Every structure is written in C-alpha cells, then in structure tokens.
Amino acid sequence: MELKLTSVKKNPLFDRQEIEFKVEQAKTPSRSNVRIGIAVAMKADLNQVYVREIETKSGTHVTVGSAHVYADPAQALKIEPKYIIERNQKAQPEPEPEPEPEPEAEPEAEEEADE
DSSP states (O other): OOOEEEEEEEETTTTTEEEEEEEOOSSOOOOHHHHHHHHHTTOOOGGGEHHHOOOOOTSSEEEEEEEEEEEOOOOOOOOSHHHHHHHHHHHOOOOOOOOOOOOOOOOOOOOOOOO
C-alpha cells in the first residue's frame, strides 16, 4: 500500500492535525491499514488516529480520504462522533495472506507378504 499525505493542516482549537491522503492500490484499502499507515507517517500512536472517510474513485485504483490525528487521545474521545470512534476501534489490521503449505505425501506402506 502506497500512502501519500496530500494535505496536513493544524487545528489548534481542537488540538489536532487534519489530514487528507491518497492511496494507490488495486482494491480499496481497509480502514485499519490506512490508520496504521497514517500513524506511521505522522509518528503517532494508533489511538491518536481516526480515519473519517475513505472513497475509491470510480474506474481507478486511487483511494482518497481524510483523517484526524490528535495530540491527546482523551481529547479525541470528547470530540469525534461516536460512530467514527466505533468504526476505528472495530477495524482490525488485515493479516497478510500466508501461502498454503503443500500437503506432505504420506509414505507408502510396504505390505509384508505372509507366507
């Protein structure tokens, strides 16, 4: 996932940074993966980042959206709407698909002939 921050604005009234981002990927990225990417890019804890919107442009591989990064996680819980908090807490990172192990061939049992 290639995450680019297109706009970062400081909002001192709410003690947060308002971010707009762009992701180029074949499918719409999950909210949790975007949240982790923003946290890494902004050098913030995951509980400080709230993804507000994700939208994939029709007919493209470009996803745009917005997020808020708070200086204090407690402040976020006071300001962000309840449904945004729930969406961001429900979102779990998608595990990377692991290759399936090849089935092991069972050794052929040698039959002993009784004479």
